[in-house]
Amino acid sequence: MQYLSTRGQTQPHSFSEAVEAGLAPDGGLFLPESFPDIRSHLNDWQSLTYPQLAAEFFQLFAPDISSEEWHSLTAQAYSKFDSPDVAPLRQLDEKTYVLELFHGPTLAFKDFALQLLGLLYKRLATQSGKTLAVLGATSGDTGSAAIHGCLGQDGINIFILYPNGRVAPLQERQMACTDASNVFAIPIPGTFDDAQALVKETFGDPAFTAAHNLSAVNSINIARVLAQCVYYIWATLRLPENLRDQVEFVVPTGNFGNVLAGFLAHQMGMPAKRFRVATNQNDILHRFFTNGEYRQGDVFPSFAPSMDIQAASNFERFLYLLLNKDSTRVRELIAQMKSGTPVTLPEPRGIFRASRLDDAGIAATIADVWQQYGYIADPHTACGFTDMAPDAISIVLATAHPAKFPEVVQQATGVDPTHPTLEALKLLPLRTHPLPATVDSIKTFIAEHS
Numbered sequence: 001m002q003y004l005s006t007r008g009q010t011q012p013h014s015f016s017e018a019v020e021a022g023l024a025p026d027g028g029l030f031l032p033e034s035f036p037d038i039r040s041h042l043n044d045w046q047s048l049t050y051p052q053l054a055a056e057f058f059q060l061f062a063p064d065i066s067s068e069e070w071h072s073l074t075a076q077a078y079s080k081f082d083s084p085d086v087a088p089l090r091q092l093d094e095k096t097y098v099l100e101l102f103h104g105p106t107l108a109f110k111d112f113a114l115q116l117l118g119l120l121y122k123r124l125a126t127q128s129g130k131t132l133a134v135l136g137a138t139s140g141d142t143g144s145a146a147i148h149g150c151l152g153q154d155g156i157n158i159f160i161l162y163p164n165g166r167v168a169p170l171q172e173r174q175m176a177c178t179d180a181s182n183v184f185a186i187p188i189p190g191t192f193d194d195a196q197a198l199v200k201e202t203f204g205d206p207a208f209t210a211a212h213n214l215s216a217v218n219s220i221n222i223a224r225v226l227a228q229c230v231y232y233i234w235a236t237l238r239l240p241e242n243l244r245d246q247v248e249f250v251v252p253t254g255n256f257g258n259v260l261a262g263f264l265a266h267q268m269g270m271p272a273k274r275f276r277v278a279t280n281q282n283d284i285l286h287r288f289f290t291n292g293e294y295r296q297g298d299v300f301p302s303f304a305p306s307m308d309i310q311a312a313s314n315f316e317r318f319l320y321l322l323l324n325k326d327s328t329r330v331r332e333l334i335a336q337m338k339s340g341t342p343v344t345l346p347e348p349r350g351i352f353r354a355s356r357l358d359d360a361g362i363a364a365t366i367a368d369v370w371q372q373y374g375y376i377a378d379p380h381t382a383c384g385f386t387d388m389a390p391d392a393i394s395i396v397l398a399t400a401h402p403a404k405f406p407e408v409v410q411q412a413t414g415v416d417p418t419h420p421t422l423e424a425l426k427l428l429p430l431r432t433h434p435l436p437a438t439v440d441s442i443k444t445f446i447a448e449h450s
């Protein structure tokens, strides 16, 4: 199995090469050259545990890693989840389920991908005998999940930049209270965009990047998308066979990574009726799926901050498939989008719809879900609990634990959500490495600590 770039100007890569590169050298995103048909496996997969299922799935995409090794990687990656099911599917009523994706170490769904990616980085480091420096910028969830994927792993140091004072206090604690000597949480003056720009500039120096084996952690690594396919298949297999093609997966969406994974699993033959793209008030994807227009606007901070995005980075993969792998057309459209020109795209096939909730809607929905089901949804998950399909079984993906967003949840329900992991964090000393917002100070720091 080879991996091709959406922009069509990169040599085919193996799985391990595509994971190591992250972004393709032509600026595009990697996708497998073809999708295996998983329908014949579903019966056998039904009795597997979550880590076993993940190992079987990954073998189809990465035969360059042995079956035995995959089983050991996935067993380790999902060993820190606090539910025996890893991704428990909970039924709320006859037609409504929640797939809880917040049982990992940082209590958000990004752990599914980043716990595994940390181990794949470690494997690369071991094989090459080098020490990797993993560098990224975060507005909260990605950075903490990446840190928890890499912490304590031999051969990896991780450096995460974030805007000082602009990430949620608990998210900062998740990054800065690990007590691991290979983790560097770096607050920077300015905004998330400033932190992101510093990371880009650092990667813009090829000599420095090569000298320190710099690797990017961001939302576009193909291993992340594939790791996320697994829980869709897992959820499907928990339902009786005659219901599986009745499911609308409801996916709180920002960068389009999570919902793209569901779409890819469906392309491989996983039954589903539809996918709903659930956005907050930053609704570029809602607009696209309702009228075909993709136009970037300003970002307005919301109660669901991990979905506050302006450009959905994984959207390019979807575009490539939507345009029948015409990478020339992808390049043209991406250039148009970057210049701020609104583009109109071909109507996606009928398996997507979209919904949108503003902050008032999020608060009201958290209250409704609590009253109706006695269930507490976090503000991201709440975006899914609107506009329920009359003609389908809904599986709402719960992307974060409510205790990560205690104020909004407390206001809406009167319940103060807690989690032992977060309570423990509140008592630990914060260890940060503040730096000025200059690329030289970042480089010097990395050089001194790698």
Ligand SMILES: *Cc1c(COP(=O)(O)O)cnc(C)c1O
Binding pocket: 108, 109, 110, 141, 142, 219, 252, 253, 254, 255, 256, 257, 258, 259, 306, 307, 380, 399, 400
């Ligand atoms: C990252 C994140 C999302 C959005 O996921 P995408 O893959 O970017 O669409 C939703 N909810 C939570 C809690 C997240 O951390």
